[in-house]
Amino acid sequence: MSGRHVSEHGVSEHGVTGHGVGDHGVSADPLDLPSPRALAVRRLLHNRKAMTGLVLLGLLFLFAFAGPLVSPWGHDEVDFTAFREPPSAEHWFGTTGSGRDVFALTVRGMQKSLFIGLCVAVLSTGLAAVVGAVAGYAGGWIDRALMWGVDLLLVLPWFLVVAVLSPAVGGRWPLLIPLLAAFMWMVTARMVRGMTLSLRHREYVLAARFLGVGAPRIIARHILPNLASLLIVDASLGVSVAIIAESTLSYFGYGVRPPDTSLGTLIADGSGTALAYPWLFGSAASLLVLIVVAVNLLGDGLRDVLDPTPSRHGSRPRPRLRVRRRYGGPA
Amino acid sequence: MTTYLLRRLAGHAVLVVLAASLAYLLAAAALDPRSNYADRNPRPPEAVVDAELTRLNLNDETPLPRRYAVWAQGVLRGDFGRTWQGEPVNDELWRRLSVSLRLLAAGAVLGGVLGVLLGVYAASRDGRVPERIITFGSFLLLAVPVFVLAVLLQLGAREINQLTGLRLFEWVGEASPGAGEGTFGPLGGFGDRVRHLLLPTATVALAQFALYFRYQRAMVLDVLDADFVRTARAKGLRHRDALLRHGLRVALIPMTTYFAYTFGLLLLGAMFTEKIFGWHGLGEWLVDSITRGDVNVVAAVNCCAAAAVLLAGLLSEIAYALLDPRVRRRPV
Numbered sequence: 001m002s003g004r005h006v007s008e009h010g011v012s013e014h015g016v017t018g019h020g021v022g023d024h025g026v027s028a029d030p031l032d033l034p035s036p037r038a039l040a041v042r043r044l045l046h047n048r049k050a051m052t053g054l055v056l057l058g059l060l061f062l063f064a065f066a067g068p069l070v071s072p073w074g075h076d077e078v079d080f081t082a083f084r085e086p087p088s089a090e091h092w093f094g095t096t097g098s099g100r101d102v103f104a105l106t107v108r109g110m111q112k113s114l115f116i117g118l119c120v121a122v123l124s125t126g127l128a129a130v131v132g133a134v135a136g137y138a139g140g141w142i143d144r145a146l147m148w149g150v151d152l153l154l155v156l157p158w159f160l161v162v163a164v165l166s167p168a169v170g171g172r173w174p175l176l177i178p179l180l181a182a183f184m185w186m187v188t189a190r191m192v193r194g195m196t197l198s199l200r201h202r203e204y205v206l207a208a209r210f211l212g213v214g215a216p217r218i219i220a221r222h223i224l225p226n227l228a229s230l231l232i233v234d235a236s237l238g239v240s241v242a243i244i245a246e247s248t249l250s251y252f253g254y255g256v257r258p259p260d261t262s263l264g265t266l267i268a269d270g271s272g273t274a275l276a277y278p279w280l281f282g283s284a285a286s287l288l289v290l291i292v293v294a295v296n297l298l299g300d301g302l303r304d305v306l307d308p309t310p311s312r313h314g315s316r317p318r319p320r321l322r323v324r325r326r327y328g329g330p331a
Numbered sequence: 332m333t334t335y336l337l338r339r340l341a342g343h344a345v346l347v348v349l350a351a352s353l354a355y356l357l358a359a360a361a362l363d364p365r366s367n368y369a370d371r372n373p374r375p376p377e378a379v380v381d382a383e384l385t386r387l388n389l390n391d392e393t394p395l396p397r398r399y400a401v402w403a404q405g406v407l408r409g410d411f412g413r414t415w416q417g418e419p420v421n422d423e424l425w426r427r428l429s430v431s432l433r434l435l436a437a438g439a440v441l442g443g444v445l446g447v448l449l450g451v452y453a454a455s456r457d458g459r460v461p462e463r464i465i466t467f468g469s470f471l472l473l474a475v476p477v478f479v480l481a482v483l484l485q486l487g488a489r490e491i492n493q494l495t496g497l498r499l500f501e502w503v504g505e506a507s508p509g510a511g512e513g514t515f516g517p518l519g520g521f522g523d524r525v526r527h528l529l530l531p532t533a534t535v536a537l538a539q540f541a542l543y544f545r546y547q548r549a550m551v552l553d554v555l556d557a558d559f560v561r562t563a564r565a566k567g568l569r570h571r572d573a574l575l576r577h578g579l580r581v582a583l584i585p586m587t588t589y590f591a592y593t594f595g596l597l598l599l600g601a602m603f604t605e606k607i608f609g610w611h612g613l614g615e616w617l618v619d620s621i622t623r624g625d626v627n628v629v630a631a632v633n634c635c636a637a638a639a640v641l642l643a644g645l646l647s648e649i650a651y652a653l654l655d656p657r658v659r660r661r662p663v
Binding site: 151152154155156157159160161163164165166167168240244247248251252253254267268271281285288289292293296 | 349607
């Protein structure tokens with residue numbers, strides 16, 4: 001059993017680093033080993049961090065999207081008999097100064113935060129993958145021009161640009177998604193470019209090129225699949241960055257605007273009276289922190305599971321010069 | 332090395348000029364200073380408003396390239412134009428810059444140094460109880476946005492003030508009005524300023540700490556496995572000496588690049604912090620000016636931010652060159 005355990009790890013490391021994550025070659029293996037993808041999933045299931053994050057995130061999603069179904073109050077309803085009431089059986093999270101139900105508002109804000117966070121992360125990681133891979137693979141002036149654009153966007157303060165454009169956005173909050181994504185992809189694009197530079201000289205890429213496969217197809221079929229682990233980790237951590245960015249914008253009044261609501265606007269409303277009426281600030285703020293913690297846990301866990309180079313994170317137990325007590329992970 | 336630094340500096344400078352110009356064009360195109368006059372009572376006639384806006388170079392009837400040319404000429408002479416009320420931006424800019432720098436410098440240095448030191452400590456004590464507590468704390472901190480952290484600190488400070496019966500912490504403004512004229516004279520004024528400084532500095536420092544701690548810890552953990560550290564141990568150095576003399580230098584190199592990347596974030600965080608704590612610094616000015624459509628102010632604050640990013644980039648290049656001998660000796 002222990003022998004099998006070791007070999008699994010060896011194969012999965014090789015499989016994820018190697019070409020074409022799980023698509024090629026493995027099925028013909030006479031030893032009938034599980035595919036690298038299955039191994040990655042298995043390692044994910046055994047990673048405490050990732051599973052904690054995943055379960056927590058699942059519960060939060062359930063809370064955000066099933067909450068309105070069980071709540072007796074709508075987010076736009078006003079209870080004229082309860083102003084600034086503390087949490088009770090009638091209003092689970094209490095009410096605001098204008099008699100709106102905090103539970104319904106918070107749940108609605110969470111939906112928006114989760115939705116915006118996911119979309120922004122997927123969009124920005126996709127952009128980073130395409131720009132980075134094209135720059136790294138094409139080289140020459142395309143590479144220089146793209147990296148120059150990356151540097152320019154890095155110097156431009158995102159908050160200023162999004163805030164200045166916010167009157168134009170107005171109440172159409174979905175526009176925030178491309179705006180936020182436009183300022184989140186640059187560092188990842190550089191990493192993707194750096195890795196593409198080394199991948200483009202691998203034998204299988206050269207072979208494809210000499211067979212006459214075009215550049216877009218090589219990037220899509222041979223370069224990007226090999227960066228999958230980096231991209232998955234980046235997207236998952238991008239979710240928490242995007243959620244914090246959106247709530248910051250909304251907090252200062254440049255993101256989601258009243259009458260619509262997000263966690264940022266709720267926290268802004270509650271922060272002035274956080275001591276006297278803690279339920280307003282407390283429920284939105286603690287849920288926001290919980291979401292980010294869950295996403296970060298999942299992202300860190302995914303990095304442990306997927307990243308073939310142990311040199312980019314510190315949580316996997318590693319051989320040390322001195323024998324020490326260790327916690328967690330495969331023994 | 333000087334040539335190398337100068338070349339990098341020139342590259343950065345071009346980017347900053349472009350970023351500043353882009354920000355101006357964007358602000359000038361999107362913001363609407365004219366609406367400020369619409370709320371006035373009695374409402375001034377259209378021609379007067381036009382003349383006033385033209386005088387301030389804020390008129391949206393003037394073509395954008397011409398407004399940009401006027402603005403850019405001014406900036407080249409060191410003049411950032413006027414606010415929509417007609418006051419020179421420069422006067423206010425210097426005052427507010429000093430306010431922001433006071434907060435930023437104290438918080439950033441404190442947070443950065445603490446983060447790096449504790450990161451090294453945590454990596455060398457990997458798996459022990461104190462390390463696990465700090466790592467868990469930094470993980471939580473990383474999930475708390477600046478504006479929530481600021482409010483939480485305010486709540487905590489209020490509790491402490493109530494428990495001790497003293498006004499140990501202040502969280503509104505930079506100083507209390509009338510401080511410095513009491514029984515303790517200027518010394519009391521200084522104490523008052525320090526009390527106002529504590530919470531905002533803590534906010535900036537904690538946010539900064541969480542970022543740097545995590546990164547530094549991971550870096551040192553990687554370095555600990557490197558062959559050259561093992562060699563150092565093998566030739567008889569103690570674990571601590573091998574870590575500090577051989578490991579730390581290498582682990583600090585990526586941190587310098589990281590510093591340049593995160594400086595913009597730090598600046599933004601400090602701006603939010605001062606807005607929340609009622610400091611009249613650049614961040615508050617920026618947020619208020621965007622609301623008022625004050626194009627010249629927005630552009631000026633952005634110039635400051637871009638210049639700060641340039642400075643951070645330069646500092647990180649210098650640190651890089653100092654830490655990595657290959658950069659120093661690289662033929663340029």
